[in-house]
Amino acid sequence: MTSVDPTGQDLKAFLADDDGGPVTMLNLLRFKPAGGRESYARYGKAIVPFLEKVGGSVVYFGETGTPLVAPPTDTAWDAVLLVRYPSRAAFSAMVADPDYQQITHLRTEALEAAVLQPTATRG
Numbered sequence: 001m002t003s004v005d006p007t008g009q010d011l012k013a014f015l016a017d018d019d020g021g022p023v024t025m026l027n028l029l030r031f032k033p034a035g036g037r038e039s040y041a042r043y044g045k046a047i048v049p050f051l052e053k054v055g056g057s058v059v060y061f062g063e064t065g066t067p068l069v070a071p072p073t074d075t076a077w078d079a080v081l082l083v084r085y086p087s088r089a090a091f092s093a094m095v096a097d098p099d100y101q102q103i104t105h106l107r108t109e110a111l112e113a114a115v116l117q118p119t120a121t122r123g
Helices: 008-016 036-054 088-096 104-110
Strands: 023-031 057-063 079-085 111-119
Touching: 008 088, 023 036, 023 088, 036 057, 036 079, 036 088, 036 104, 036 111, 079 088, 104 111
Parallel strands: none
Antiparallel strands: 023 079, 023 111, 057 079
C-alpha cells in the first residue's frame, strides 16, 4: 500500500532543499471510495487555524476531469490542492505541531493515494 503521509526521512530531505523562500505545495489527491471526500472535507475545515498560524494559505482547490495529456499509467486524481507557505520551515512547523497531529488521521483516512510536491515560483 502506498503511503499518503510524509515520513521523518521525507521531511529531512524536504528541509535540506530549503532555499528560504516561499513554497507552494501541489497536492494530487485520490479519495477512498467509501467516505474519503467527507473525511477530507473535515480535514480541510480543521486545518485552517494551523495554516493561519504558520502564515500559509490555500491558493486553489478543485475537482479534476478527464486528462488531456497524461502518461498511460494510473494517474487518475480526484482533486488538486495548492497551498502556499512562507517557507519550508513553516510547513515543517505546522506538521510538527502536536495539535495538528491530532487531525492528520482525517487526511490519512480520506486518501487512497496522494502526491505532495513542493514547488517554487520562478521568473
